[in-house]
Amino acid sequence: YNKQWHGMFRRLVAYQNEYGSTNVSRSNNDDPKLVRWIDSQRAFYNNKTISIDRIYRLESIGFVWDPLGEKWMEMYHKLVAYKKQHKSTNISSKYQEDPQLANWVHHQRTHYKTKSLSIDRINHLESIGFVWNALDVQWTGMYQKLMAYKKHYRSTKVPRHYTKDPQLGQWISDQRVLYKKNKLTDERAELLNSINSV
Numbered sequence: 001y002n003k004q005w006h007g008m009f010r011r012l013v014a015y016q017n018e019y020g021s022t023n024v025s026r027s028n029n030d031d032p033k034l035v036r037w038i039d040s041q042r043a044f045y046n047n048k049t050i051s052i053d054r055i056y057r058l059e060s061i062g063f064v065w066d067p068l069g070e071k072w073m074e075m076y077h078k079l080v081a082y083k084k085q086h087k088s089t090n091i092s093s094k095y096q097e098d099p100q101l102a103n104w105v106h107h108q109r110t111h112y113k114t115k116s117l118s119i120d121r122i123n124h125l126e127s128i129g130f131v132w133n134a135l136d137v138q139w140t141g142m143y144q145k146l147m148a149y150k151k152h153y154r155s156t157k158v159p160r161h162y163t164k165d166p167q168l169g170q171w172i173s174d175q176r177v178l179y180k181k182n183k184l185t186d187e188r189a190e191l192l193n194s195i196n197s198v
Helices: 003-019 032-046 052-060 067-086 099-113 119-126 134-153 166-180 186-194
Strands: none
Touching: 003 032, 003 052, 032 052, 067 099, 067 119, 099 119, 134 166, 134 186, 166 186
16 A cells, blocks of 8 residues: 555546546646656556556546547547548548548648558558548549549540539649650559540
């Protein structure tokens, strides 16, 4: 029985009663000692040097061992909900309804590019069809528009100044230029060739 430990534990319980959380803010200068104590408990937990009894006591008041991991899962569930509603995980960086989520999605792509995203998180995101390169999503969207155009007009010769969808006319014109300069990926060139559009 450690008197000092239980004294700090009681301070954490009091904090939880007042704020409804055991995540003591780092900017909380009222009790820097409590912040340091919490950091120590997490370090002991990670090093497997904390007793089962203390783990049990801390968990009984909703203590979170990995606050960043919990925050990540919270944002992930928001993305799952977004996908259910919009049938896509591609969120614009200008998404006004939840700028925090848009920012989070951007960061996942950055971490992926710099190989600093764990396999577990990559698997979580890929399981809901997350696309790592936002430009791929835009390209695929335009390609699908071209397929719809072909189905309707039996041709992929979209006029450059196609008034119904000026973006599509410009896009296919750009693809042909890139194709001639050999600047399209093999996969994209193949897809466009398959519908005789380059």
